Amino acid sequence: MSLRSPLGKVRGLGSAKSGTHHWWMQKVTAIALIPLTVWFVSSVVQMTQADYASVVKWMSSPVFAVLMMLFIVTGIYHLKLGLQVIIEDYIHSEGQKHALLMLVTFGCVLIGALAVFSILKIAL
Numbered sequence: 001m002s003l004r005s006p007l008g009k010v011r012g013l014g015s016a017k018s019g020t021h022h023w024w025m026q027k028v029t030a031i032a033l034i035p036l037t038v039w040f041v042s043s044v045v046q047m048t049q050a051d052y053a054s055v056v057k058w059m060s061s062p063v064f065a066v067l068m069m070l071f072i073v074t075g076i077y078h079l080k081l082g083l084q085v086i087i088e089d090y091i092h093s094e095g096q097k098h099a100l101l102m103l104v105t106f107g108c109v110l111i112g113a114l115a116v117f118s119i120l121k122i123a124l
Contacts, residue, residue: 022081022084022085025077025081026078026081026082026085029074029075029077029078029081030078032070032074033071033074033075033078036067036070036071036074036075037071039067039071040067040068040071043058043064056122059119059122059123060122060123061123062123065119065120065122065123068119069115069116069119072112072115072116072119073112073115073116076108076111076112076115077108077112079108080104080105080108083104084101084104087100087101087104088101
């Protein structure tokens with residue numbers, strides 16, 4: 001006795017076996033973003049009256065540079081996971097779906113790499 005639907009048996013489609021990992025990663029990144037966002041917002045509020053040199057000095061601190069990279073990389077990964085779910089749920093054309101997923105992945109990698117490069121350039 002199988003739990004697969006008759007149509008699933010004919011098509012040979014089954015579980016992708018990645019939904020649980022995806023769900024967990026989305027929840028873990030959301031939880032990680034809570035303290036990182038609080039830190040980021042409080043830092044930006046403290047820097048509202050600071051001049052350029054003060055902000056560069058603040059960003060060149062290893063602790064703040066690492067926290068900023070964690071905030072950006074975690075946020076971009078969370079964004080990618082969320083957009084992937086939206087695209088998979090609402091785009092029904094397979095060609096468009098794959099093209100949009102690749103576009104989102106490449107865009108997130110590009111933005112993340114540029115952000116990390118910028119932070120490292122300031123910090124080092």
